[in-house]
Amino acid sequence: xxxxxxxxxxxxxxxxxxxxxxxxxxxxxxxxxxxxxxxxxxxxxxxxxxxxxxxxxxxxxxxxxxxxxxxxxxxxxxxxxxxxxxxxxxxxxxxxxxxxxx
Amino acid sequence: xxxxxxxxxxxxxxxxxxxxxxxxxxxxxxxxxxxxxxxxxxxxxxxxxxxxxxxxxxxxxxxxxxxxxxxxxxxxxxxxxxxxxxxxxxxxxxxxxxxxxx
Numbered sequence: 602x603x604x605x606x607x608x609x610x611x612x613x614x615x616x617x618x619x620x621x622x623x624x625x626x627x628x629x630x631x632x633x634x635x636x637x638x639x640x641x642x643x644x645x646x647x648x649x650x651x652x653x654x655x656x657x658x659x660x661x662x663x664x665x666x667x668x669x670x671x672x673x674x675x676x677x678x679x680x681x682x683x684x685x686x687x688x689x690x691x692x693x694x695x696x697x698x699x700x701x702x703x
Numbered sequence: 704x705x706x707x708x709x710x711x712x713x714x715x716x717x718x719x720x721x722x723x724x725x726x727x728x729x730x731x732x733x734x735x736x737x738x739x740x741x742x743x744x745x746x747x748x749x750x751x752x753x754x755x756x757x758x759x760x761x762x763x764x765x766x767x768x769x770x771x772x773x774x775x776x777x778x779x780x781x782x783x784x785x786x787x788x789x790x791x792x793x794x795x796x797x798x799x800x801x802x803x804x805x
Contacts, residue, residue, distance in 0.1 A: 604744060642706060642797030645762060652708065652795055660747060693754055695744030
């Protein structure tokens with residue numbers, strides 16, 4: 602599995618709107634071939650920063666298939682207006698299914 | 704749940720040694736009160752960067768209890784020699800238990 606790691610910096614004061622928009626945008630991501638799961642978590646030290654983690658079947662499922670699709674345009678149309686700066690995106694190899702006591 | 708997010712930059716060429724040391728260091732973390740799970744994943748764009756995610760019962764379980772304990776000293780003694788720079792640590796609020804199709 603490949604994990605997309607996207608740091609999202611949100612325009613101050615628009616966090617609630619972003620979270621609602623994320624629900625819509627996530628529906629687009631989840632339709633893309635190779636999508637496995639997604640989680641959005643919010644930073645404690647800087648609550649304007651969110652971390653989006655997405656599990657993909659392969660690197661290309663994200664960087665080629667999703668980014669080249671209309672679904673990506675739908676995702677960015679939903680959440681892009683709330684970004685204070687371009688997302689900082691990297692990818693990681695590994696499993697990420699936290700289990701009790703693991 | 705609070706998720707510790709630690710970016711670890713490893714001295715070039717010492718990644719395999721670090722991974723072995725992590726196995727030892729993790730045993731120390733896992734004994735700390737409030738520990739729930741941990742995952743170590745390796746960046747694709749820069750394979751010298753690892754991301755350590757640790758689920759804690761609360762922020763204080765990490766920042767006060769663990770960091771103030773002998774277990775923290777054991778953790779740093781195991782992995783610290785492989786760090787190219789001090790870890791970049793933040794915390795996130797939220798659940799992080801990826802589920803099929805979620």
